[in-house]
Amino acid sequence: MNQRILHVLEFKKIIEQLNEQAASSLGKEKTAALKPSSDLEEVRHLQMETDEAGQVLRLKGHVPLGGIFDIKPSLKRTTIGGTLSALECLDVASTIYGGRQLKRFIEDMEEPEMPILRDMVSTIAPLRELESEIRNCIDEHGGVMDGASEKLRSIRSKIRTYESRVRDKMESFTKSKSKMLSDAIVTIRNERYVLPVKQEYRGSIGGIVHDQSSSGATLFIEPQTVVDLNNQLQEARVQEKNEIEKILKELSDAIAENHEPLYENVNVLGHMDFMFARAKLGKQMRAAMPKMNDEGRIDMKQARHPLISGDEVVPNDIEIGKDYTSIVITGPNTGGKTVTLKLVGLCTLMAQSGLQVPALDGCEMAVFKEVYADIGDEQSIEQSLSTFSSHMTNIVDILDKVDDQSLVLFDELGAGTDPQEGAALAMSILDEVVNRKARVIATTHYPELKAYGYNRPDVINASVEFDIQTLKPTYRLLIGVPGRSNAFEISRRLGLRESVIESAKGHIGVDSQSVENMIASLEESKRGAEQDYEEAERFLAEAEELRNELKQKWDQFEEQREKLYEKAEQKAEKAIRQAREEAETIVGEIRNMKSQAQMKEHEWIEARKMFDEAQPELAKKKPKAAPAPKKESRELNPGDEVKLLTLNQQGTIVEQTGKNEYQVQVGVMKVKAKRKELEFVKAKQPYKEKPMATVKGKNFHVKTELDLRGERYEDALNRLEKYIDDALLAGYPRVSIIHGKGTGALRTAVQNFAKNHRSISSHRAGGMNEGGSGVTVLEFR
Incomplete structure (x- = not known):
């Protein structure tokens, strides 16, 4: 873009507003050089940068860009062997810290996605050691601290001692020779402690004259007795200056060694400041990303x-x-x-x-x-x-x-x-x-x-x-x-007589009048369309508000329904757990009675199995809406199997309790349900008396070995327990449990089970012909 266009369209004023948003001289330098680009991809990338920075400002309200300085001139001097001042070194440390703070700020944000910013901060080098080295030598005011080196600490200790001695000497003069002094104070001339002595007493106080007042009435004299002390003090100050220069030189060399990552940090921080300046201006203008x-x-x-x-x-x-x-x-x-x-x-x-x-x-x-x-x-x-x-x-x-x-x-x-x-x-x-x-x-x-x-x-x-x-x-x-043209209307509003206006209208052509009338009609139609559009927008907003309110009510209803389902499930689980505990207690007591246990063990095993199968599967997730029940005209009778649609469980009709109402046995629960909530599965089967299985012998079809290979630990133990009960009922003297070798965990579990079972007298590993250590043989009592 040529400069004339930027001037005509006042683009410079936008740059001035943008410059005010930059937090550092680095950002201001980039804003001042901003020019429009004619490359589509470059422009899109710039817009994405501004949008990401705007998202950070919307979420956090601010961004830590303080303490960042343009240290590029200082870095350039160090690379050619120059020595930086204490303040310049402090600016380097401050920029390192500012970059690390900004890096942590961006990395700690969980959302939104910010690929450009995250990629930029990933290149910022922390440089903690260099920062610590500088801050251990220079205080926040730019002064080199005593602890910068042992030699500097020693020199400054001597300086304080010499200063104290000189002051003591000089103060003794202010007390004993106060009449000879223009003022009873100790002052400094040419970096040496002196006394303001009246002109007439010059000979009374011997020493070196360093200055005199403008009137000549006062001479600033260094007494001869403190000349040596002042010389020692000056010598110590020269040593201090040399040691400080040495420390700053070492710091400058350390900065020079890290000049590449420091240059990279400065460039990244300057560009990020530029990005956030653009985002701040957009926020100020209530602007949008195009x-x-x-x-x-x-x-x-x-x-x-x-x-x-x-x-x-x-x-x-x-x-x-x-x-x-x-x-x-x-x-x-x-x-x-x-x-x-x-x-x-x-x-x-x-x-x-x-x-x-x-x-x-x-x-x-x-x-x-x-x-x-x-x-x-x-x-x-x-x-x-x-x-x-x-x-x-x-x-x-x-x-x-x-x-x-x-x-x-x-x-x-x-x-x-x-x-x-x-x-x-x-x-x-x-x-x-x-x-x-x-x-x-x-x-x-x-x-x-x-x-x-x-x-x-x-x-x-x-x-x-x-x-x-x-x-x-x-x-x-x-x-x-x-x-x-609004000339006629304006003239009429301003009071021009109607006859004059009508005469003027007669001087213009018919075509011009038709065009003016057409334009007026268009304007009126457009205003009407805009009013209709605004009204439609208002109706749309009201409808959207109503929709949101209904959605909120529906969500509350769903949440309440889920809580009720959860409460019912907890109640059912509690009842089932209580019934199981009671059943287990009864089974345990009867098993302790040997004679009865031997006669009716299979009946208790079968009862326990039936009890387990009767337990309903309770929903663990939010229940889905039940499908619309199919029209069913069939009458339901006691004993018919049905599906309870509200619980998604199968049960059996116990009795009809009212018109279109039934009591249904679902597991251990009895539930009342309407006919429309029940779906017929199958009719009651006529009772057929089953022949009682022979307790012992070959008619009880149980194998003499159980293969547990590939089973999960808990499933294997459950199968083993049931198999031992069946084998006992079949009257086998011994059985073989195939568990494989593997890690040995399953073998150990089988052996521990055998040790604790009252009906197993002993166990051993299988012989060579029986499977070896992959098989455990159990002997029954």
Whole structure:
């Protein structure tokens, strides 16, 4: 972009606002050098950077950018052997700390996704050792501390001793020779302690004269008795200075050794400050990130001029590049036509610089290779050019360069010459630029251009609204409606007699009156459409609010239903657990009675199995809505198997308790349910008496070995327990348990089980022909 365009569109004022948002000289340097880019990918990357920084500001409200300095000149001096001052070293340490703080700040954020920022902070080197080395030598005020070296500590200790001795000597003079002194104080001249002695007592106090007052009445004398002490003090101060220079040289060398990561840190921190400055400006302007394209499309809703204060600016919708490529704006002076031109041009420059634009979210901006503008009075006094000539000089230059990648802004096109010729010239210039596929926005006073947009498919008319009632412009842009003359209405409002107005109307052509009436009708229709749109928006907002309220109520209902299900499940689980404990107690007591246990062991095993199978599977997750029950006309009878839809469990009809109401046995629970909640599964089976299994012998079909290989630990023990019961009932003297070798965990579990079982007399590993250590043989009592 050429400098003239940046000046005409006042881009420099945006840079000044941006510069105020930078936190460091590094960021200010980058903001001052900001220029629009014509590379689409670069612009998109800049916009993503600004958006990520804006997300951080929205979530945290701030970002730690303090304590960062431009240390690049200092780094350059250290690389050529220079020695930094204490304050320069302190700036290096402060920048290292500031970078580490910013790195930790970004890395500690869990959301949102920030790939650009996270990638940038990953390159920041912590350099803790260098920072500690500097801060151990230099205090926060830039002074080299005593602990910087043992030698410096010793030298400063001597300095304090010498100073104390000198002061003691000098104070003895102020007490004993006070009459000879102009003032009873000890002062310093040429870095040596002296006394202010009256001129007449010069000979009474021997010593070296270092200075005298302007009147000559006072001499500043160093007494001879403290000359040696002052010499020792000066010598110690020279040693101190040399030691400090040595310390600073060592620190400078250490900084030089780390100059590459320090350069990288400074560059990253400067760029991040630049990013956050752009984000802060966007937040201040209530701006949005535009979607960028290289197809010439601009679409901004409620766009505001960025240099007009928020309480004065009038938002406008601006669209170009989709259905039409050119806009011709007509309307009265001071109506806002030029502001609209500058708004589009300035927002384009901002977007191409990575800045967000003051419009609603979802806006779209184009990347142009060049932006051309002919705005304002460009009369050149030096060249004695007229207004028309000055404008035409700019337009000629524009026509030489414009192409389909250009945005062109014409203010008062063709003004400054004969209206008829100016209008014709304006239409011809517009035709030339439109034919080159450039994006054009032009303002004009010429009524002939009102029909221009109707005759060309890529051009649309627009106007700035004027309020006849208040006789003031509203600054609202009306796309699709050409501006109309308001001279008659304004004259009528100002009190001009109606007869004069009617006479004036008779002097204009019928066509002009028809056009004015058409424009007035368009304006009225547009206002009506906007009112209808606002009302529709209000209805939509109310509907959305009602939807959210209903959704909230439904969520509360779902949550309450889930709690009730959970409570019912807990109650059922408690009842089942209690019943199981009671059953286990009874089984244990009966097993202790040997004779009965031997006779009816299989009955208890079968009862326990039936008890386990009767336990319902309780839902652990939020229950889904039950499917609509199928229409079922079949009558249900006691003993029929049914599915209880509300619990998704099968049960058996116990009895009918009322009209369309049944009592259902589900596991150990009895539940009352309506007919529509029950789904028929199968009818009650007629009872068939089963022959009692022979307790002992071959009729009890149980193998003499059990294979547990591949079983999980708990499943294997459950199978083993049931198998031992079945083997005991079958009357086997011994059985083989195949568990495999593996890790030995399953073998150990089988052996521990055998030790603790009252019916197993002994156990041993299998023999060579029995499977070896992969098998355990159990002997029964």
